Every structure is written in structure tokens, then in C-alpha cells.
Amino acid sequence: MAEVALAAGVSQQTVSRVVNGRPNVSEKTRKRVLAAIRDLGFRPNFAGKSLRSGRYNSLGLCLYNVDQFGNLATIKGILSAASDMGYAVTTVEMDDRVPLSLAEATRRMMALPIDALIISMSIKARDFEEFSPQPGLSTVLLSMYEHPLCTTVDSDQYACSTLLMDHLFEHGHREIRFVSGPGYSVDSVFREKGWREALEARGCYVAEPQRGDWTADSGYAAGERLARDPRVTAVYAANDQMAIGVVAALENAGRRVPEDISVVGVDDSLSRMMPNVHLTTVRFDLFERGRTAVEHALLGSGPGYRPLAIRIAPVLVKRESVAHVH
Amino acid sequence: MAEVALAAGVSQQTVSRVVNGRPNVSEKTRKRVLAAIRDLGFRPNFAGKSLRSGRYNSLGLCLYNVDQFGNLATIKGILSAASDMGYAVTTVEMDDRVPLSLAEATRRMMALPIDALIISMSIKARDFEEFSPQPGLSTVLLSMYEHPLCTTVDSDQYACSTLLMDHLFEHGHREIRFVSGPGYSVDSVFREKGWREALEARGCYVAEPQRGDWTADSGYAAGERLARDPRVTAVYAANDQMAIGVVAALENAGRRVPEDISVVGVDDSLSRMMPNVHLTTVRFDLFERGRTAVEHALLGSGPGYRPLAIRIAPVLVKRESVAHVH
DNA sequence: ATCGCTGATGTTAACGTACACATATCGCTT
């Protein structure tokens, strides 16, 4: 910047004014400075700027277990919202071969040029309850579990079950079985809770859930077991992949879907992937999930800050895998 | 840091030494300083560090069109490799509603705290040929097109076709049709090129490709058209989703796969998604793709730098959708 | 002509860190 000032025959401060679009610079001077900037290929130095201003215009994103469905869409929402607000995103992926510690994640992120922090995790951190965010660093957790000190944002995994169960009840179903995801999955746990409580609220029988692992093959295995129980009229699989596994198993066993038995899934992940699949499912607005996390992270956490628990409502996608009980 | 120095009764420089693990600090002093650091909750300031050192220990990642298959795996590779080398990753997503300009992408990234830059794009930038990277900022492009000034890294989309075509030729096929992705997709273009040149090299007939759009439904439509041509013995779909669409259409038309007609896809994206799918396909090591990009970005570009074109070999995944011609 | 006001520009200092160099301390050799 000093070189530019020299070349333009002005003071360094005037260059700063031009660069930052400040008023009180004559048009003639501005032209001259801009020409010097172009000639010398000057770029403002990030470190100098930040050191002076104390701000980085960058958002920290800490990822754990990104492979799960939907994380890419959430990341896109985060990148897009951050970009709109003039922020870059600095990302670190935590080693998911060891249990997540929020304290360690925060410690790691503290060394980076960030003004706020979003932590994304699809399992519950081992120190979730006792964690307290770094003072001065606004922290948002992407989590279905609520936290006493941090704002949490997530798609509503419980409401997802309410939507599907209401839909099935309206079609006369009362014997509804659940195919879960793996036990460590928070999403699966909340979907199961929603399923269970919907049945209990209506006094229906709650059978032991079939345990799956998100794969279509595990859904197929669950479907084979469920096909042997003639009472079952509907199956709620915790994701779409397991749901089509269930459908395949049921049809192989001679039970038609939806005429004999209804099946629903979650995620709306297959509509573009597969031909002739008409699965009733639930769609999450994951882009919105990311965007909301950014908005709250950048709101900051001044004195009198009260953490929020924001749950983004999913929508039911009605297709042809649900029919009335006869 | 000055406060810590005061609290520990040492100079600021000694604190710096302790923080950076420098030798020539007595054990007693180190203990005292560390205690003061803990008590005051001191964290080294990123801006100050960078201003002094001129380095950010951070890698820029510019994304365009991230939605395509495989980008998440590549990003994971980038994050993982960067983390291993002590680098954070600062990501910006370019608006994909307007054509990508590499010059603009670079200009945008220049304002961020980065030591090197990786630009990921699944279409060809409009200024690809005339682009020249920012001097002093080592730049790697994730691109199948070679660039005279930048190192490019990509999974080998041409070799992908060679693998599949050799496999089909070995099974006696000579009438092999291609179902392409959308015309703007670089991957599709190179896969088609590989298909075409393999046929030409063996003097086989090259039929006009069926145009798809990556979706299973477009594959189904292509499959219906191909089913009407009795000469066809094999179909090469440019991705797995279209391939299963083709399979569904062929079987609906009474042509068995693989007994009557063989089908291959690309990406190995369905093995965990669907039950009873046994599609011969090609798998890319996308994690390696990201890791390689990071390695070359961090190698830097000193004097005498020669850009490379690194193409990562895919592997053939033989399943049951290919049979011998009878 | 003088005063005061406004707008344009220059000067100084500080943000937090780490290199280069200066100085102090200690232990060992002769």
C-alpha cells in the first residue's frame, strides 16, 4: 500500500480511503490511486486488515461424520448464506474414527481466522452436556439435542415421524412397524421416538423395531421378517433406501405394495435416482438448514444472549406407496 | 501475549517461544508460562501470526457446480489431506447461475487468507484457455482439460471408457451404444470420446449416442429406444442411475440383462443404495483425487515450475450385468 | 480583508506476533 501511495504521489492513508470507498477523496486523486493500484497489481493484505479490525469475515465450519445423507445440501446452504453475507467459510473435518469432543473441536477452530462457529455432527458428542462455547465466539450446533448454552439448529426429525404417522393413521393403519437406522444415529433415534409416541398416543401396539443400517440390503432383510407377520399393514422405514429394500422383500414374498401393505420412507433421496419408484416419503429443506445455522451464528452472542432451539419443519411427499386398509 | 508475559513474569518473546515449542526455554519457565496461558485463556491471534509470518496455513477451495456426483468425496479428500498437512480449508462457492470465470474466481479468493488455491468445476470455464493464475498463488484446477499454466488433477474419465469398452470387447460385443449425460458435462464428453474412439479403433459401427441427463428416467427413455434395435448387444450408460433406467426399460421390453443384452454404468454409486442391483461399473477414487489436488497445490510454483496433468486411474468393478455375446 | 467552515489530505499510533540481535546466566575447563 505504501508503494501504491508513492506511485500515486499521495499518502498511504489516502490509498486506504480509496480502497475502502471512503468519502472525502477528490475524484482526481481517486483516479490516480486506482491507476496505481492497477499498475502495481496491489491486493489488500488479509492479515493486516484483520489485525487492525479484529474481524475476519469468515465463518468456521467443523464437520464430523459428513458422509451421512444430506450433509452436502446443508453445506451448500451454509456456503451460499455465508457468501450472501460477505463471509467465507473455513472448514475443518474432525477425525471420525474417534468420538467427537466439542471442546476439542472448539480448541482446534480457535486457531483459525473465524468470527463465528458452526459445528455439524450426526452423532451426539461425548461431552455434549458439559460443553461450554468459547467466550466471544458465537457458536451454533447442528443438532437435534438442545443445549443450554448454544443455539441448536436442525431439521425436525421428530416432526418427520408425526407427518408420516398421521398420514398412515388417516389411511386406517394401526399396525405400523418401524425399521430403524443404526443405533448411534441421532436422526434414527428421534424418528423412532416420533413413531413410538404416535402409536402410544392412539393406544396402538408398539412392536420391537427392526434394526437396519441405512442400506437397502438391511431394509430387504427387515422386509423379509416383516412379511411373515400377517397383522402388519404398514412399514415405516427410517430412510428411503431401506424402504425400497422393504418393498422389494415384501413383493418377493407375494405382498403387493400398496394394495396389501403400505411402506413409507424418509429423505426423498430416490426420486431422481431410480425409475418407477413412487415412495411416499418426507423431504427436509437442508439448504434452509444450513442457511439458518449461518444466520444465527452471525447474529452473535452479546450480553443477555439466550440460546434458541430451531427446528425446521419437513414436508410430506405423498406418492403411491400408501393405500387405505381394507 | 503481553498479558501472559506480565502474569508469568517473563518477556513477551519468551511466551512466544513457549507457544511455538521452541527450544532454549527452561523447564521451570515453560511451566510458569503455560500456567499463565491457561489462567488467562490465551489463544494466539491468527492475524498477528500471519502478518508476521506471511503465511496463513490455509488452502483456498473454490467450488462451482458442487451438486454433481462425487464432489462430496473429493471435498472430503481435500479436507483430510489439508488437515494432515496442518492446513485449514477456506471455501467459497461461486454462483452457478452464471458461467464460471476463472479470473473472477481467483480475484474473489485473493481477498482471503490462503496460501494456495484449488478450483473445482464440472463444466469448462468460459475463460479457461486465456486464464493465467495469480502470480505467487499456487493454483490447481480440478479439470479433465489440460491447462498450459496450471497443474490439473482429475479422475481419468477417458480411461474409464477404455476399461469398460475393453471389458465389453472381451465378451464379444461390437454393437455397443452410448447413453450420454447432459452436453455441458465435461465428464460425459470425455466418456463419450473414450467410447467413440474405442469403437473406431476396432472398426465397429458408431451409432449416434442417446442423450440423457444423468437421471434414471432419462436412462429409461433411452432404454426404450434402444430396445427397438435388435442389433444392439451392449449399452454403456454414462452413469449408474441411467444404467438402471436402461435395465428397467430393456426388461420391460422383454430383453433380459445380461442374457440378451449387457449394460454397464459409471460411478459405482448404487451398491449401497439398492437391493439386488449387480451392475458392472467403474469406480473412481475421489478421495485420492482431492488428496492429490492438495498435494500439488501445496508443492507451490517456484521458478522453473512446470504444470502437470495428473489423471487418476479408475478401476473396473465387474458384476453381473455383462455376459458373452452368443 | 478576516473569520469560520467544509472538504481533502497527511501524520501518528496501535493491533499481535516472531525474527534478529543483545545480554545475562550457568557450568565446565584449564
Next chain:
DNA sequence: AAGCGATATGTGTACGTTAACATCAGCGAT
């Protein structure tokens, strides 16, 4: 005990930027 080398610690400075203040020129009103 003097001298020397090695180790420990302190001092000064510079990285690039911008806020705050100082200065200066120009112009209108009295």
C-alpha cells in the same frame, strides 16, 4: 579464579492496515 561456550532470556523492530487526530486549502459571509 579466569575464561569460554552453551543455554536462557530480554529488547527492538517490522509485518500491512485503519482509526483518530492534525493540517491545509478553498470558499462564502460579514
